[in-house]
Amino acid sequence: MARIVVGMSGGVDSSVAALLLHRAGHEVIGVFMKNWEETDADGVCTAEADWADVRAVCDGIGIPYYSVNFAQEYRDRVFSYFLEEYQAGRTPNPDVLCNREIKFKAFLDFALKLGAEHLATGHFARIGEARERRTLLRGVDANKDQSYFLHMLGQNALGKAMFPVGGLTKAEVREIARQENLPTCNKKDSTGICFIGERDFKQFLQTYLPAQPGDMRELDTGRVVGRHDGLMYHTLGQRRGLDIGGCGDGRSWFVVGKDLTNNVLLVAQGEDHSALYTTGALAIQETWVAGEPPVGLGTPFRCTAKYRYRQPDQAVTILRTAEGLRVTADDPQRAVTPGQSVVLYDGDVCLGGGVIDHMW
């Protein structure tokens, strides 16, 4: 019997997380975070509806609930970085930062101040133990595993975190919610940037960053094949939005690079174009769940990696160097992108990861 704060989003997963802990006899407190103040382009504030769902779920379970606002922290520690990265021509992953800086730092501190022993969320991941240390494990449901987004968590956060639904499948979670008649049992999974939600990306960025239109050039020939409204609106491997039609041999065009100094978007034709594939990548800002890397500098280490969320595991060899982590894949990887996270695994154990700086 412990006091546990559950971070509740208004979705099924965190609803069931709270329910399970309550059933287990813990003193559960539901807390909803509002970290983004603006409504979306249509004037809809989904946060209001989510908060209403949290209240309904907590009332149904019979636990107290609160709402907290970390909008300031979110802007300072996550969103500002998000904008800086886009301005620098990279493609950031705000959600991995959000987990480290907000959910499992600012919010965790808040929970501890409430006298909670643990902070639980509805993430599909598990916590294990090995050699006196906490380990981060994949969620049992391979299709919903969210360890990718949690790879920046360290021993301190994992020592307090709980993931009650990590051992369940999504179907089981929904079934439990249905049996208990939780109002969120049939709610659609949320997507989009955490706390901000699904947006028209270009429109969204437009309101925060000035854009500089420029040329789009074919990588192989250098010829101009179109115009772009701003390099930040495109990311490597992207197809949609280029607006190039009837040009070349009829195949689709993809973004293969950004020439920042000339403000030129480099594109190539065909989904199998060689410029879309690389095997080597340098990851910087490496973080390790265990608090330290699995091997020392200069010693190659075999493991698997995900270069993006939900990607099947890729066999890689990592080598720690003074510049960063060199990640070499056995097979060519498509559209590895600077700013994105490469997350490493040893079996079911998430080791940590780094931010992709460049590829070759």
Added chain:
RNA sequence: UGGGGUGUCGCCAAGCGGUAAGGCACGGGACUUUGACUCCCGCAUUCGUAGGUUCGAAUCCUGCCACCCCAG
């Protein structure tokens, strides 16, 4: 202006008298706690325009318009 050529969806492009392929782009949806990729669906009652021939034309004929090339 004289000679030749071309005008079919935003772009490329089939069609050659029998009632508008396809690709790209775009839009919508599915998938998805980043950004992407991927998948599915949709997308010209109309063929530069005005007439004519024909049971029937984008396909044949005529005028006009536009653009391109060669002459000049």
